Amino acid sequence: MSERSITRRLTLALSGALAGFWLLAAALGAMVMQEEFGEVFDSSLQETAERLLILVVDDVESGDEPGSNLRFEGVVPASGEEYLIYQLRDEKGAVLLRSHDAPEAGFDAPLRRGFWRGSDYRFYTATTEGSEKLYLQVADALANRREALVEGSMALFLPVLLLVPASVALVWYIVRRTLKPIDALRQSIASKDGGNLAVIAREGMPRELLPIVRSVNLLLTRLKAALEAEREFTANSAHELRTPIAGALAQTQVLIDELPGGPRKARARQVEASLVKLSHLAEKLLQLARAEAGVGAVSTPVDLARVLELVVLDFQRDPEGAGRLQFHRAEGAVLRKPASEDGFAIALRNLIENALVHGDPDVPIDVRLERDGTVRIINGGPLLADWELEMIRKRFGRGRTTAEGSGLGISIAQRLLAQMNARLELVSPPEGHAGGMEARIKFDQQTG
Structure with a gap:
């Protein structure tokens, strides 16, 4: 199971909450806007009908005879699409007068004062007083209202959609800055080991x-x-x-x-x-x-190739290692690293001793310094499984061997090399060999 990041969880949670609140606020705003638009449109519809009724009735009454405007199409044609259309109807429902875009047939609305909602229009009917009533019905297309609502809602939602990515970035930045002391504390704790047990500085840490x-x-x-x-x-x-x-x-x-x-x-x-x-x-x-105690960690670069040559020469002078140890230094090979000469010598001696004691006595031990600074110690012997290589890395760990030893040599070398920013690799079989083991020392490039 992958580790879950607090920063990621907080960013997603806060961004989701903000986006949800913004969308909810925009939805509520759209609902309020729909209600307010309805009131505004209804008010305009009623006011238009009542004022237009006076003008239309005067126009009808000024005719030469009653009903002279029955087929009157004399309303000035609209230059574009009309938002409001109207019809003047008598008590029988006949259309006496209509606007340019109004249908010739009567509206599907009852002849009584007030509002009426049809499938496509919102109507308001205004009536005259007297024995012969006239009915002026003004219609407002519902499509116009829906269009206004959609455009208004888009004006609310589009800024939200644009602000959500910006809010995610802002929340991520704020969360990162807020959690920076926690990350610094985590790194400080993670850096602690047997060689670094200095107390953590309290300066700059939040009270929590x-x-x-x-x-x-x-x-x-x-x-x-x-x-x-x-x-x-x-x-x-x-x-x-x-x-x-x-x-x-x-x-x-x-x-x-x-x-x-x-x-x-x-x-x-x-x-x-x-x-x-x-x-x-x-x-x-x-x-x-x-x-x-951490004797391997120093900051001044030293010539470790010279240390390697001296250690190998010391073993070659020993009667037990005479004739078994071979040293090869590649042309132009340099090994200058910030490391303790004494600590590097101890690590080398343990690895070479391990090769002498546990390697095949009939196979020479090959110590090599490569051009990239890698040190290789190769000895003959049986093929070792991965679990055996892991076992001999452990303190007091011993593989399948009857030779005497404490089981500490590789553990000591590994500990010292880690303090020098180097890693110890154990390989079986070495490249080009059928059996045996190779101890390979590799330094990090940035420590050169």
Whole structure:
């Protein structure tokens, strides 16, 4: 399930709410406008009918004889479409006078004073007083009213449709600015690890976030104290163990030289092997403590290619690695990065030791420095599955091997390299090989 963004949810919710309110307001405005338009049109219709009745009746009464205007078409023809049409009718419904666009047949409206709504028109009938009543019916086309309502509604809705995208952008901008301190706090918390446990600055934080910052800082302080105590204990313990272990190992070796051959000498050699293993473990614990303390992170670029050459040369001088270690530096290869020389050397030694101990003794170990600054350490051996590669990455993790070791070497190297903005890749088999493993060190380009 993908992570849901608070910014996105707030933007959508607020924009949807604003758009909904605007559309509702526009709809209510259209309803009110329809009612007001009806009142205005009805008022105009009634006023027109009553004033026109006086003029038409005078025109009829001024004729030579009653009914002389029955077929009178003498109303001045309209220059365009008329919005209002009318008919003057007698009590029998006959049309005495009509406007230019009015039909010849009588309107489908009753002959009585007041308003009447038909299928296509809204009528108002005005009547005269006296024995012979005349009826003036003025009609207003409903299509004209609908057209006015549609145009008025569009005048309300179009600005809303134009403002909705602008409101979405404005809401997104406001939400982003409002949630910026939360994002800054999230990034500050996400950056915390064993090498960065500095407290989070409270300056500029909103009042609502201060309790969270206070709690996180308290937790970081306690965690930092616990980790420092653990590292100090590990480092002190390993350091204090080195001297007595070295003394016991020396005494054991003297004892082995003095003892004659037999079971006692064999047991003494077993004690020597155990002390060597214990000394190696103490050395690894010291390296682990230094890695946990963040010794690999520095800001000044150094020549790590020289460090690589020195480490390889040191192994080549060792009787155990003599003849097994090969070094190849590509032409023009440069490795200058902001990293600790000591920390890089520790990482290299652990990776090369891992290749020497667990690799096939009959296959040379190939250490390469490529043109792009990638360091490759290739050793022979069986093909390793992905789960085995993941296992040996873990602290005290060991794969299918009977060789002695603490299971800390790759974990220490991985920790130190991460502090140098480098990543450790484990590949099996290496490119061009049927088996074995390759430890590949790649630095981020921006750290060069």
